[in-house]
Amino acid sequence: xxxxxxxxxxxxxxxxxxxxxxxxxxxxxxxxxxxxxxxxxxxxxxxxxxxxxxxxxxxxxxxxxxxxxxxxxxxxxxxxxxxxxxxxxxxxxxxxxxxxxxxxxxxxxxxxxxxxxxxxxxxxxxxxxxxxxxxxxxxxxxxxxxxxxxxxxxxxxxxxxxxxxxxxxxxxxxxxxxx
Numbered sequence: 001x002x003x004x005x006x007x008x009x010x011x012x013x014x015x016x017x018x019x020x021x022x023x024x025x026x027x028x029x030x031x032x033x034x035x036x037x038x039x040x041x042x043x044x045x046x047x048x049x050x051x052x053x054x055x056x057x058x059x060x061x062x063x064x065x066x067x068x069x070x071x072x073x074x075x076x077x078x079x080x081x082x083x084x085x086x087x088x089x090x091x092x093x094x095x096x097x098x099x100x101x102x103x104x105x106x107x108x109x110x111x112x113x114x115x116x117x118x119x120x121x122x123x124x125x126x127x128x129x130x131x132x133x134x135x136x137x138x139x140x141x142x143x144x145x146x147x148x149x150x151x152x153x154x155x156x157x158x159x160x161x162x163x164x165x166x167x168x169x170x171x172x173x174x175x176x177x178x179x
Contacts, residue, residue, distance in 0.1 A: 048178035050085050051078040051141055055174075058153055063160050072152040076143035077116070077176055079136030086131050088175040089114060089151070094128030101155070103166030108159050112172065113152040123152055133179065 030036030058071040079085045089112065093100045100107040115123030116134030124132060137143045151172065 046080065048083070049078075049080045050136065050176045050178050052076070052087075052174055052176045053078070053142055054147055058151075060153075060155070065161070066157065068157050069155045069160060070152065071154075072150055074147035074150040076141075076147050077134055077136045077149045078141045078143070079138060079178060081138060081178075084179050085134050085136045086177050086179045087114065087116075087134060087149075088129065088131045088173075088177075089126050090128045090173050090175070091170050093170050097127035097129060099128055099153075099170065099172075101168035101170045103164075103168040106164050106166060106168070108155060108163045108168050110153055110155040110159070110170075113154075114149070115152075116149045123150065 027040040028038055030038040052075060054075040056073050056075075058073050060069045060071050063069060077085055077087070091099050093102050093107070095107075099110050099112050101110055112126045112128075113123035114126050114132050116132070116136075126132065134149060137148050151174070
């Protein structure tokens with residue numbers, strides 16, 4: 001008897017859960033006869049999805065001793081559906097939002113720009129932790145092997161000339177979310 005009550009309780013719980021979730025399936029069985037027709041509903045939900053791809057490291061090479069150093073990377077941001085996306089650009093070495101390259105205990109400040117139209121030059125200046133809006137590609141996860149966004153970096157000559165010898169690095173993280 002306890003088994004039957006337990007089974008009944010689970011059945012009621014499942015029915016309540018389905019009703020609470022708004023599930024309105026209406027499958028019907030056919031009847032016995034020369035022909036029989038039944039029907040069922042098919043349902044799928046497509047969740048918001050984004051993907052960033054085509055990222056490449058930005059290697060500025062060895063500093064010659066004069067002028068600024070600039071580099072960029074063009075990449076793809078995919079967004080299913082009709083909405084846009086938000087990208088949060090950050091670095092673990094940033095100090096109060098300012099991006100910094102590091103070599104041991106030494107740092108070099110650098111600037112970052114973001115553009116969601118794949119233009120290599122220009123774009124919006126970014127501080128670490130900033131959240132920026134973009135439109136993304138709704139037709140191809142890889143933008144047709146192209147790009148629709150870019151990230152630029154620039155190090156001023158004065159910062160480079162004042163830096164001690166070393167190899168300076170940083171990691172920029174781009175967190176993309178649907179909006």
